[in-house]
Amino acid sequence: MTGLNNDSQLILALSKGRIFDDTMPLLEAAGIRVLENPETSRKLILPTNDPAVRVIIVRASDVPTYVQYGAADFGVAGKDVLLEHGGEGLYQPIDLNIAACRMSVAVQAGFDYAKAVHQGARLRVATKFVHTAREHFAAKGVHVDLIKLYGSMELAPLVGLSDAIVDLVSTGSTLRANNLVEVEEIMDISSRLVVNQAALKLKRARLQPIIEAFERASQSASQAS
Numbered sequence: 001m002t003g004l005n006n007d008s009q010l011i012l013a014l015s016k017g018r019i020f021d022d023t024m025p026l027l028e029a030a031g032i033r034v035l036e037n038p039e040t041s042r043k044l045i046l047p048t049n050d051p052a053v054r055v056i057i058v059r060a061s062d063v064p065t066y067v068q069y070g071a072a073d074f075g076v077a078g079k080d081v082l083l084e085h086g087g088e089g090l091y092q093p094i095d096l097n098i099a100a101c102r103m104s105v106a107v108q109a110g111f112d113y114a115k116a117v118h119q120g121a122r123l124r125v126a127t128k129f130v131h132t133a134r135e136h137f138a139a140k141g142v143h144v145d146l147i148k149l150y151g152s153m154e155l156a157p158l159v160g161l162s163d164a165i166v167d168l169v170s171t172g173s174t175l176r177a178n179n180l181v182e183v184e185e186i187m188d189i190s191s192r193l194v195v196n197q198a199a200l201k202l203k204r205a206r207l208q209p210i211i212e213a214f215e216r217a218s219q220s221a222s223q224a225s
């Protein structure tokens with residue numbers, strides 16, 4: 001392919017913030033150190049101590065797309081993001097057990113969710129995760145009008161945009177701060193290593209040791225916690 005990536009290079013796609021931070025110890029276990037901090041640098045292509053390995057910084061929801069098309073050889077993405085993307089062209093060898101949270105349905109305190117669902121009226125649900133939300137409510141036989149948002153889902157029920165939201169919850173403090181309550185857990189979420197299927201074949205000799213180091217490091221981290 002044309003561009004930055006070629007047979008002698010490895011490109012890893014990461015998003016800034018928790019995924020970048022939680023991936024650093026795994027990279028270090030593979031002997032790779034990123035030489036610039038994406039929080040302070042404006043660069044989107046970051047060098048590492050290995051001249052053949054570079055990290056690109058992309059939006060969390062864009063990681064699978066870069067890897068699918070081979071612009072990055074591998075990346076780290078949340079299960080939430082992978083379910084929305086669909087996983088086409090991606091090999092997903094390991095659950096890294098990082099960025100752990102859950103995807104849940106939440107409503108404003110006082111809203112009778114059980115009654116709304118039982119009555120069979122259409123529920124207005126605001127979410128970034130329309131694919132997963134659609135499947136969840138279809139499996140329950142609940143009719144929903146899905147409203148796609150790109151962030152700050154917690155606001156939607158407070159201003160009458162929706163009856164419910166489907167969002168990620170970790171400590172629950174964002175829900176509490178906005179007078180919302182979790183009424184249903186849809187699934188546990190954590191981040192996965194994703195690898196371009198063609199790169200796995202063509203660059204296996206370079207990728208395999210890194211995948212194995214990630215696997216060992218993520219297993220020992222989850223045993224220690």
Ligand SMILES: Nc1ncnc2c1ncn2[C@@H]1O[C@H](COP(=O)(O)OP(=O)(O)OP(=O)(O)O)[C@@H](O)[C@H]1O
Binds near residue numbers: 016018059101150170
């Ligand atoms: N509160 C949380 N605790 C733990 N993990 C989380 C939490 N929120 C999100 N995650 C996980 O971390 C991943 C990255 O989240 P992050 O907040 O960095 O990106 P985002 O802002 O959701 O994505 P985008 O920039 O594409 O809109 C999510 O896809 C999810 O798997």
Ligand SMILES: O=P(O)(O)OC[C@H]1O[C@H](OP(=O)(O)OP(=O)(O)O)[C@H](O)[C@@H]1O
Binds near residue numbers: 151152167169173175
């Ligand atoms: O249960 P909590 O511990 O409060 O975490 C939940 C929040 O975390 C995520 O947002 P994030 O912190 O990533 O902010 P964002 O809006 O920038 O994505 C998620 O969208 C929730 O808003």
